[in-house]
Amino acid sequence: MTDFDHRVGVKEANLVVRNLRLSKVTDANRNALMEDVDHLFGIDEASFNATDSTIYLAYDATNINLDGIEDIIKKHGAAIHDDWWTHTKEEYYKFVDQNIKDNAEHVPWSCHKPPQGTGKKPKK
Template identity: 80%
Template sequence: MTDFDHRVGVKEANLVIRNLRLTNVVDANRNALMEDIDHQFGIDEISYNSTDACLYLAYDATNINLEGIEDIIKKHGADIHNDWWTHTKEQYYKFVDQNVKDNAKHVPWSCHKPPSGAVKKHKE
């Protein structure tokens, strides 16, 4: 896949996929919740499985993070499921999101590069 296979604001290298169990999602707030998240810059895909009460997300971690998505979830009266496994995944997802964001800003260096202004000598 290339960057052209995704929505605007989503780069393949920064794409992360998340699935979270939610609570208090009913028919009345589900559509508004899904639309609100879907309109955020950096979201590639979103779906909700009512049987498992799971939210499936694919997004660019440099443009949006899980904390912003959680704020939208809470704004609509839903919440992240309160169990050990969901909280463990949530903390791991936040760590990886921050790592992706930091790595996207990182400028690689090399000790093999000549210093700026150095002139290469030619052998004759």
Template identity: 70%
Template sequence: MTDLDHRVGVRESNLVVRNLRLSKVKDENIEALIKEIDKMFGLDEVSFNRKEESIHLAYDAVNLNLAGIEEVIRKHGADIHDDWWTRTKEGYYKFVDQNVKDNSDHTPWSCHKTPPGSVKRKR
């Protein structure tokens, strides 16, 4: 896939996929929740599995993060499920999101380049 296969604001190199279990989800709040998340800049796709009560997200970790999505989830009366596995995944997801964002700003360097202003010796 290329960057053109995704929504505006999503780069293939920064794309992450997340699955989180939710609690306090009702038919009244899930539609509004999904619609609001779907409008966020940097989101590629969102869906909700009613049987497992889990949300599936694909987004660009540079333009969007899990904390911003969680605010929308809580705003609509739902919450992230409070069990060991979901908390572990949530912590790992936040760590990776921050790592992707930090790496996008980093300028790679090489110890084999000559320093600026130096002259190569001719033999």
């Protein structure tokens, strides 16, 4: 796949796939919640499985993070499921998202590169 196979704002190198179990999701708030999440910049795909109340997300971790998505979930009256496994996955996802964002902003350097101005001197 290339970056052209994704929505605007999503790069293949920064794409992450997440799934979290939600609670307090009803038929009344599900459509509005998914529409708001789907329109966020950086979201590639978003879907909701009603049988096990799980939201599936694919997004660019440099443009959006899980905290922003959680704010939208709470705005619509839903919540991240309150159990040990979901909280563990959530914290791991946040750690990896932050790591991806930090690495994307990092400017690489090399200790083998000579300092500027130490190259060959012009002949006189």
